[in-house]
Amino acid sequence: MWQVVGHKWAVDLLRRALAGERVAHAYLLTGPPQIGKRSLALNFAQALNCLDEEKPCGQCLACSKIAHGSHPDVQVIEGEGGTLKIDQMRTLRREAALSPLEGRWKVYIIRQMEQATAEAANCLLKTLEEPPPHVILMLTASEAEALLPTIVSRCQVLNLRPLTTETVQRALQERWGVDVERTRLLACLSGGRLGWAIAASQNNVVLPQREKHLDEMLELMGQGRIERLEYAQQLSRNPEAAPELLHLWLSWWRDLLLAASGSTVGIVNIDREDTLRAQAQRYSLGQVRDFVEALRAAAWRLEHNANTRLTLEVLMLSLPAR
């Protein structure tokens, strides 16, 4: 049984490919972080190498080895210090040429392909151009546009979309045993990213940190230029945390957009509805929309390696005043 939550169309597509022996040599799974790309890739690796009739069974030796990261023919390759290096791709190329040791297929799951250096990407391209018959490459990335077109064109692209709040909520309750009161807030906050919701449910830092970050933003709205620039500077010392913070701010300002247009159905920050309603009275729809755009633009720039401090400074100065 496929263990993937949601993404039914993608599971169906892979299942049909497997049943019809029409498996592609390379897939590219795209979508926001923690949406389930790696889980789907691992589940597919299980389906490919499962020893049971009903693939993937999740129980056989192959399935459980893959789940525990100990199957010799299934490898997950990740960047080191935020970079996928050419040495990693050279090793892959060399090992991929050898026959599988235990399974039917050798599966290489390459995470966050956008982190590959130009040399690494070109090295992988060689493997993609002439894949050994027993090799399947599963690339993941936030978006296809971040990769070389020559790489994308050699992959079957599956763009995974956020799950519905209900799907995330049900999965948290039924599969991960999270208590009902927390599931709704976590599901709303996750933005359809089940991986985020699971991690947040198991980590006592995530929710208090969100509270802190929201409070800081509300406070900053009442502050002037100097405090705002200081805040930007402080954030830019920890550039890995910036995208998640912008994601949180974006959720808030999207909620305000909903509240300003007179509806709180579908808001994410359900525990702060009163503050949202009060703020919605204070700003024009145009102001809110402009800041949502500014947040999107800043997130895009950070993803495309713009100067973190400068990007955050510009953003902080455009945060509407209280």
Ligand SMILES: [Zn+2]
């Ligand atoms: Zn199995």
